Amino acid sequence: MFIGRQPILDVHRHRRGYELLFRNAVVDDAVFDDGDAATRLVVEQALLDWGLRTLVGDGEAFVNVTAEFLHSGLFTVLPPERVVLEVLESVALDRETVAAVKAAAGLGYRFALDDIVSTSVVGLEQILPFVEVIKVEVLSLSEARVRDLVRELRLAAPKARLLAEKVETRASFEFCRDLGFDLFQGYFFAKPEVLQRDARPLGADAAMALLSAVQDPLITIDHLADLASTDPTLTYRLLKLVNTSAAGLVEPTDSVKQAIVLLGIDYVRQIATLLTLSTNSAGNPELVTLAVTRAHMARQLLDGQCDANVAFTAGLLSVIDVVFGAEMAELVDELPISCEVRDALLLGEGRIGDALCFIRAYEQADVATMSRYDMFDAELSTEAFGRSTVHAIEFDRQLAVLTGPTGRRGRAAHHTARPA
Numbered sequence: 005m006f007i008g009r010q011p012i013l014d015v016h017r018h019r020r021g022y023e024l025l026f027r028n029a030v031v032d033d034a035v036f037d038d039g040d041a042a043t044r045l046v047v048e049q050a051l052l053d054w055g056l057r058t059l060v061g062d063g064e065a066f067v068n069v070t071a072e073f074l075h076s077g078l079f080t081v082l083p084p085e086r087v088v089l090e091v092l093e094s095v096a097l098d099r100e101t102v103a104a105v106k107a108a109a110g111l112g113y114r115f116a117l118d119d120i121v122s123t124s125v126v127g128l129e130q131i132l133p134f135v136e137v138i139k140v141e142v143l144s145l146s147e148a149r150v151r152d153l154v155r156e157l158r159l160a161a162p163k164a165r166l167l168a169e170k171v172e173t174r175a176s177f178e179f180c181r182d183l184g185f186d187l188f189q190g191y192f193f194a195k196p197e198v199l200q201r202d203a204r205p206l207g208a209d210a211a212m213a214l215l216s217a218v219q220d221p222l223i224t225i226d227h228l229a230d231l232a233s234t235d236p237t238l239t240y241r242l243l244k245l246v247n248t249s250a251a252g253l254v255e256p257t258d259s260v261k262q263a264i265v266l267l268g269i270d271y272v273r274q275i276a277t278l279l280t281l282s283t284n285s286a287g288n289p290e291l292v293t294l295a296v297t298r299a300h301m302a303r304q305l306l307d308g309q310c311d312a313n314v315a316f317t318a319g320l321l322s323v324i325d326v327v328f329g330a331e332m333a334e335l336v337d338e339l340p341i342s343c344e345v346r347d348a349l350l351l352g353e354g355r356i357g358d359a360l361c362f363i364r365a366y367e368q369a370d371v372a373t374m375s376r377y378d379m380f381d382a383e384l385s386t387e388a389f390g391r392s393t394v395h396a397i398e399f400d401r402q403l404a405v406l407t408g409p410t411g412r413r414g415r416a417a418h419h420t421a422r423p424a
Contacts, residue, residue: 014186026046
């Protein structure tokens with residue numbers, strides 16, 4: 005997993021933040037065909053894998069954004085007080101983009117314009133009132149042109165900070181400093197640094213707390229929106245899902261609560277479960293299908309004996325040690341779950357513990373172990389397994405719709421051993 009960053013400094017050469025950059029290898033540059041996909045990956049990694057504090061400390065994170073990313077509303081997963089959205093020079097400053105920038109500015113988001121070499125860019129005048137930082141590429145311009153451009157920009161956007169980018173020599177820095185530039189970026193200070201580490205799953209604490217909480221049958225839309233808003237991966241993907249053509253929306257939404265209303269609370273509950281597990285089980289995608297099968301089977305086996313949602317949650321959580329690559333006891337200690345579920349997961353005790361032990365034996369066609377749990381009827385178990393498999397296939401289909409062809413998880417269903 006790679007991400008690039010290049011420092012942005014003030015006139016005293018104190019670091020004020022970093023520009024975050026897409027990288028797919030340990031190189032100073034990157035090759036990509038889809039700018040929107042590159043933007044989404046940088047945002048996702050910055051939020052979920054690295055964390056903004058790790059990447060930029062207390063400074064600002066400059067994030068390149070495309071027109072598609074702005075129009076989708078997905079930028080709202082980013083904290084406005086920590087980021088500056090950098091509109092790329094390739095983005096057409098048309099009416100729709102100006103409107104999107106204006107709306108985002110109303111939500112507290114700040115904007116930078118990238119690679120400005122002229123004030124005659126179409127649409128520039130309309131967008132300048134909402135821009136806080138203007139980046140001037142000084143390397144490709146003569147000193148005379150830089151002087152003129154600074155003068156023009158100071159008149160057109162007197163409140164904006166001017167950033168000299170591609171500053172490669174001391175002489176260039178001193179020249180730009182004397183012209184009154186506020187911020188600086190370039191090889192004279194530092195080349196882009198490429199950070200790398202092994203890809204790793206979302207932290208177990210937030211993910212598992214969310215997974216457990218969303219199973220509450222009495223959960224309200226407001227409470228679910230609050231929960232989703234504390235988890236960047238769910239926020240990001242809920243907005244991505246609801247803004248796809250599959251959701252049938254005429255206008256995009258950037259509100260988590262509105263997304264939940266549009267999708268329906270039961271559907272969001274399923275999506276939250278799927279996304280939390282699938283995000284963390286990329287190396288073993290069949291675990292998601294296994295978890296869903298177990299959850300539905302536990303609920304059916306224990307119908308009338310305990311809360312159906314408690315049994316369902318226990319089935320889902322029965323794979324978390326493998327999904328998160330941690331000890332079950334460590335994960336369970338961090339979850340707000342009942343003693344009944346805790347004992348079932350850690351000790352295999354209680355009615356739910358018995359059901360999970362029986363289900364595991366059923367999966368492995370371990371008839372001897374199954375016989376020790378004679379409270380579960382064999383015929384009922386076969387029927388429950390069949391219905392659970394249907395649910396698992398449907399969950400898998402929903403996940404395929406959400407992630408698209410590039411994110412398709414292995415096979416359509418989990419095939420597990422069954423007793424003859």
